[in-house]
Amino acid sequence: MLNIKNLHAAVEGNAILKGINLNVKAGEVHAIMGPNGSGKSSLASVLAGREAYEVTEGSVDFDGKDLLDMSPEVRAREGLFLAFQYPVEIPGVSNINFLKTAVNEVRAYHGQPPMQAKAFLDMLKSKQKLMEFDANLMNRSLNEGFSGGEKKRNDIFQMAMLEPKLAIMDETDSGLDIDALRIVSAGVNKLRGKDNAFIIITHYQRLLEYIVPDFVHVLYNGRIVKSGTKELALELEEKGYDWLKEDIRLEEPVQ
Amino acid sequence: MTTTTSNTNISFAETLPALFTAQFGNSGWPGRKTALERFQALGGIPTVKTEDWKYTNVVPFFKNGLSIALPETPAITAQQLEATGLLLPDTYRLVLVNGVLQSALSILPPATQVTVARLSEAASQPAYAQYFNKSKKLEEHHFAQLNTALFNDGLFIEVKAKAQVEQPIHIIHLYHNNGNLLVNPRHLWVAQEGSEAKLIESAAAVGTTGTVLVNSVAEAVVTERAQLSHYQLQTGGAGLRFINQTLVEQMGKSLYNNYTFTLSESDLVRNNLNISLDAERTETHLYGFYIAAGSQLVDNHSSVDHRMPHCESNELYRGVMMDKATGVFNGKIFVHEDAQKTNAFQQNNNLVISPSASIYTKPQLEIYADDVKCSHGTTIGQVSEDALFYLKARGIGDAEARNMLVKAFAFDVTAQVKIPAVRKQVEQIASRYLSVATNN
Known part of the structure; x- marks a missing residue:
């Protein structure tokens, strides 16, 4: 589904990603871990198409298409979803109108007619139930005055509505209390299927107790330095990241 | 009467004394003559050298042979009125053509609640004697003085004490002319003690050739415990240019809400909104939204004078500038020495979505009391x-x-x-x- 080859990216001339290789297949959940500043969120931003990031080398293939060639909205319409580390508050845009616009723009891209009001509301209701999302939040302005947990849950709810092929979750667990974490995780687990895939970016192993990954990768200094299965996450939890840094320093040629 | 200046190189100010004499002679209400002299003493039509008109050059709008003689009022049909697209459901309706009330097109509120009259026929009303031409800031305004010198007619509204007027009163200003016209409507609105009413103003041109420059003055007095909501919907406006003066005086425990929305085709809209808080425990909300497109100029000048303690004012103006348009916002809040425990807030936010558009914004706060809560802020961005x-x-x-x-x-x-x-x-x-x- 997603094939990242030798991806390099920079912000304002500073290299942030320095050769990422990653292959994600349908039905898989990949966790990307790593210390602060290692490039985890940058990877999410580059994949979603944030303008500040300049890709300097490499390629990303998304279901046979060149992802890097697409605008952020086309990436979304092709089925890529970014759950934000910090979902944005947009006063004056109602949650429900926003969702309706988004759903219909995605449909239009695929040559489908806009959803009828009734069908849209039915879908809204069933997804609200599935995601345990508070219906009262629907009529409010997008994320305005939402708590940190409500914002994250709103993002996951949007994911349920848009049914993406690939969801990238950028530190979705940051700022969540244990209850919110459980609800968000349960939501993600309900959306898991053989046709979609997840990239879970997280600093802590905690989230991975709820969303069990198929693969765990460690990102350090703009590169994936170690890959493994879910046991790797436990090892990281136990030992921290320092031992990896040591290993890498030993492996790298003396300059 | 032919009082049009034919030579477009002669400025309006130069021809004004002759126009004035031709129109009003030397008899009649002496206030006109005084106002004319005051207008001239202020320097006549203000240029960009006048601080309050720094970014709004009105001089060109006074160059093309403006007439002050009103044409015959045409018969406006109900269809023409409907076609303006301004009508609102469930309202009383007062239709004015060039400032003159047209009873046939109007739906008056009940006389037990509200007195409605042509200003020219309201002189015998006690409220007229008490409040007409008395607003504190009239003296400072070039165009208010010009209006006082030249006004033809307007609307006198008195909401009676304790009257709760449920339906809004929709005032529809229609303007009509042959050639370029300066029209000076003059209004006096009084909300008596404990009354509650909503006024909505709209404007449109009907059957005009040339342009109409509307220089209006509305004096509004909100007396003790009265509540007045005032909507200025500047939404029509092709062929119209506006210089509006709205002067509001609030008495104890009164509430005044003003909503000024400028979404028009006019080349020029200048709103002067002056609020004077003359007694304790008043409340004032001023909301504005403006869009300027093409080469339009939209200018909102407001002032709020907190003269007495325990008053609250709140102002929020937002604007979107596009194309080559220019926006101006100037908001002054004065907290006078006696106005302790004042709460005064002001906010102006602008989106400039075209690289050729401009906004000049200046929030001003002058505080002479020491126990007050005030804030002001302005933003310009994308x-x-x-x-x-x-x-x-x-x-x-x-x-x-x-x-x-x-x-x-x-x-x-x-x-x-x-x-x-x-x-x-x-x-x-x-x-x-x-x-x-x-x-x-």
Whole structure:
């Protein structure tokens, strides 16, 4: 589904990603871990198409298409979803109108007619139930005055509505209390299927107790330095990241 | 009467004394002559050298042979009125043509609640004697003085003590001319003790040739415990130019809400809104939203004078500048020495969505009391890149995303409108302008 080859990216001339290789297949959940500043969120931003990031080398293939060639909205319409580390508050845009616009723009891209009001509301209701999302939040302005947990849950709810092929979750667990974490995780687990895939970016192993990954990768200094299965996450939890840094320093040629 | 200046090189100010004499002679109400002299003493038509007119050059608008002689009032049909698109459901309706009330087209509120009269026929009303031409800031305004010298007619409204007028009173100003006209409507609105009313103003040109420069003055007095909501819907305006003076005096425990929405085709809209808080425990809300497109100039000048303790004022103005348009905002808050325990807030936010558009904004706060809460702020910017990316990341295209954000910016203000039909009309018109802007 997603094939990242030798991806390099920079912000304002500073290299942030320095050769990422990653292959994600349908039905898989990949966790990307790593210390602060290692490039985890940058990877999410580059994949979603944030303008500040300049890709300097490499390629990303998304279901046979060149992802890097697409605008952020086309990436979304092709089925890529970014759950934000910090979902944005947009006063004056109602949650429900926003969702309706988004759903219909995605449909239009695929040559489908806009959803009828009734069908849209039915879908809204069933997804609200599935995601345990508070219906009262629907009529409010997008994320305005939402708590940190409500914002994250709103993002996951949007994911349920848009049914993406690939969801990238950028530190979705940051700022969540244990209850919110459980609800968000349960939501993600309900959306898991053989046709979609997840990239879970997280600093802590905690989230991975709820969303069990198929693969765990460690990102350090703009590169994936170690890959493994879910046991790797436990090892990281136990030992921290320092031992990896040591290993890498030993492996790298003396300059 | 032919008082049109034919030579377009001669400025209006130079011909004014002759125009005045031809129109009014030397008899009649002496206040006209005094005002004319005051207007001239202030320097006549202000140029950009006058601080309050620094960014708004009105001189060119007074150059093309303006007449002050009103044409015969044409018979406006109900169809023509309907065609303005301004009508609102469930309102009383006062239709004016060039400032003159047209009873046949109007739906008057009950006389037990509200007195409505032509200003020219209101001189015998006690409230007229008490309040007409008495507003404190009249003296400072060039154009208020010009209006006082030249006004022809207008609307006298008195909401009687304790009257609760449920339906809004919709004042529709129609303007008509043959050639270029300066019209000076003059209004006096008094909300008596404990009364409650809503006024909505709209304007349009009907059957005009040339342009009409409207120089209006409305004096509004909100007496003890009265509540007055005042909507200025500047939504029509092709062929019209406006210089508006609204002078409001508030007495104890009164409430005044003003909503000024400029979404028009006019080349020039200048609003002067002056609020004087003359007694304790008043409350004032001023909401404004303006869109300037093409080469329009939209200028909002407001002042709030806190003269007495325990008063609260709150002002929120927002604007969207596009094309080569110019916007001006100037908001003054004066907290006088006696006005302890004042709460005064002011906010002006602007979106400049075209590189050729301009906004000049100046919030001013002058405080002479020491126990007050005041704040003011202004912003100028584009739509937030973070918000834009968030919407795009959900599949919403660039134009639609910008459109949503600009509308959200506007609707934050229009959401303050308490009359659903007004809110709907304003939001529809705003959407139309903003969709054009963001899809270019």
